[in-house]
Amino acid sequence: MAGPTLSGKLVVAISSRALFDLTESHRVYTEQGVDAYHRYQVTHEDELLVPGPAFALVNKLLRLNTSDKQYVEVILLSRNSADTGLRVFNAIKHYGLDISRAAFTKGEATSRYVPAFGAHLFLSADTDDVRRVLQEGHAAATIFAGAGEKPETDGLRIAFDGDAVLFSDEAERVYREGGLAAFSKSEADAAMEPLSGGPFKEFLAALHRIQADFPEEGSPIVTALVTARGAPAHERVIRTLRAWNIRIDKVFFLGGLDKGEILRAFGADIFFDDQRTHIESAMKHVAAGHVPHGIANESEGDPV
Numbered sequence: 001m002a003g004p005t006l007s008g009k010l011v012v013a014i015s016s017r018a019l020f021d022l023t024e025s026h027r028v029y030t031e032q033g034v035d036a037y038h039r040y041q042v043t044h045e046d047e048l049l050v051p052g053p054a055f056a057l058v059n060k061l062l063r064l065n066t067s068d069k070q071y072v073e074v075i076l077l078s079r080n081s082a083d084t085g086l087r088v089f090n091a092i093k094h095y096g097l098d099i100s101r102a103a104f105t106k107g108e109a110t111s112r113y114v115p116a117f118g119a120h121l122f123l124s125a126d127t128d129d130v131r132r133v134l135q136e137g138h139a140a141a142t143i144f145a146g147a148g149e150k151p152e153t154d155g156l157r158i159a160f161d162g163d164a165v166l167f168s169d170e171a172e173r174v175y176r177e178g179g180l181a182a183f184s185k186s187e188a189d190a191a192m193e194p195l196s197g198g199p200f201k202e203f204l205a206a207l208h209r210i211q212a213d214f215p216e217e218g219s220p221i222v223t224a225l226v227t228a229r230g231a232p233a234h235e236r237v238i239r240t241l242r243a244w245n246i247r248i249d250k251v252f253f254l255g256g257l258d259k260g261e262i263l264r265a266f267g268a269d270i271f272f273d274d275q276r277t278h279i280e281s282a283m284k285h286v287a288a289g290h291v292p293h294g295i296a297n298e299s300e301g302d303p304v
Contacts, residue, residue, distance in 0.1 A: 006118055009073045010206045012061060013114050016078040016088045017125035018143050019058060020049035034107065041084040049091040053145035053287055054123050057270050060156045062098050064210065064220055071210050075117050076102035077110035077124075114138055120206045127292060134293045139203040141272055141289025144279065153267040155220040158207065159286075160200060161273035162227040162237060164294030168196035169274075171233070173295050187233040194243040195236060199293055200272060201244070208246045222249045224266055228278075230255025260284050 016022060025044070029037035064071045076092070076099055078085050085104045092099050103113045111132035114122045122133045122140040133140035163172040175183035204223065211219045225248050229237060234253045241248055252262050259278050263271050264285035271282045272289045275296050282288040 006073050010061075010064075010071060010210060011073045011075065011117060011119045011121075012058070013075045013077045013110075013117060013119035013122045014054055014058060015110065015124040015126060015129070016076060016080060016085070018052055018054040018123045019076065020052045020055065020088060020091055022049065022052070038081070038084055041080070041087050045087045045090065047087075048094055049087065051095075053125070053143045054270075055095075057123075057156075057287060058097065058099075059095075060269055064156065065098065069213075071213075073101070074099050075119065077113055077117075077122070078102065078104050079107050079110060079126075080104050081106040111136075111140075114140070120203045121200075123289065127290075130290075131292050134199055134291065137199065139200045139291075141291050143270070143287065143289045144283050146282070146286040146288065147284050153269075155222060157222045157224070157267050157269050159224040159226050159263055159266060159268040159271040160204065161271075161275070161278065161291075162225055162229060163198075164274040164296060165198050165200050165272050165291050166204060166225065167198045167201075167237075167240065169198070169294030169296070170196060171236075176295055184233055187229075187236050191232075191235040192239060193236070194240040197244075199291065201246075204248075205244075205246050211247060219249075224248065224250040224252065224268070226252045226259050226262055226266075226271065227254065228256050228259075229253055 017026060025037060025040055028040045058074055061072045062074060078088060080088065082104045103110065109129055109132065111129045114133050115136060115138060120139060122138065123143045124130050125142065127142045130140040130142045160166050163169055171183065171187060174186045207221055207223060211221050214220065230253050254262065258281050260281035263282050268286045270287045270289055272291055273279055273282065274291045274294050279288045279290045
């Protein structure tokens with residue numbers, strides 16, 4: 001008899017600092033070292049952790065599962081040891097999160113276990129781990145909580161930037177090297193040529209597979225592309241998505257306008273973007289995941 005498998009599921013790997021607020025224990029670790037951190041976690045084992053920046057998103061992802069079908073698997077990837085990680089699992093149990101699989105690496109980078117679990121997405125508070133996952137060709141983001149009070153929305157609403165996130169950064173490189181006029185001409189000339197996929201293409205495809213199980217108007221997942229592009233650079237994007245046969249529910253061509261208000265109006269549960277300025281704008285309203293990938297990040301440090 002075949003054993004358990006994650007095949008066919010949307011698999012999301014998440015770090016303990018993304019799921020829960022471990023600010024104080026992380027401060028102990030960075031200022032006093034591993035032994036002090038171990039003592040702190042064990043001493044505070046029975047103190048409940050409060051939700052972190054990815055908690056609401058994870059809760060909504062897990063709500064997609066029903067008694068009839070399990071669409072999503074969330075896996076905890078933590079640099080804790082199993083001993084110090086007990087506090088994290090206590091919190092998971094308290095909040096009723098259906099998370100049963102975990103890797104506790106005792107200080108080792110967790111990034112190598114993302115492909116081992118077949119994860120479509122990795123969310124972490126550690127940018128170095130995120131970069132390593134992206135370099136191996138998998139979707140990953142450093143997650144930040146939104147500052148505003150986001151109204152509760154039905155279902156899961158996920159927004160993406162285009163270039164260097166859903167798509168490769170080939171067009172962004174033309175813009176950086178030649179300016180807006182060169183970018184516009186290049187995109188118009190290549191309008192019939194689909195863009196190459198970026199690090200989040202497969203994550204979007206996995207969301208699309210879940211959406212396909214529901215009527216379009218009754219899907220529990222709504223996706224949006226929120227891009228700084230405008231006409232005439234819009235056509236290549238539309239034709240690319242058509243060529244991929246991957247659904248995007250809403251598309252916003254902003255022509256360089258600020259993205260924050262659009263994301264607030266859309267009610268995004270999270271927004272993924274490769275550029276600092278867009279992340280800072282988004283964080284005023286919604287949770288945001290910085291994707292340190294592509295030319296915009298080749299000489300940059302931590303996103304915010």
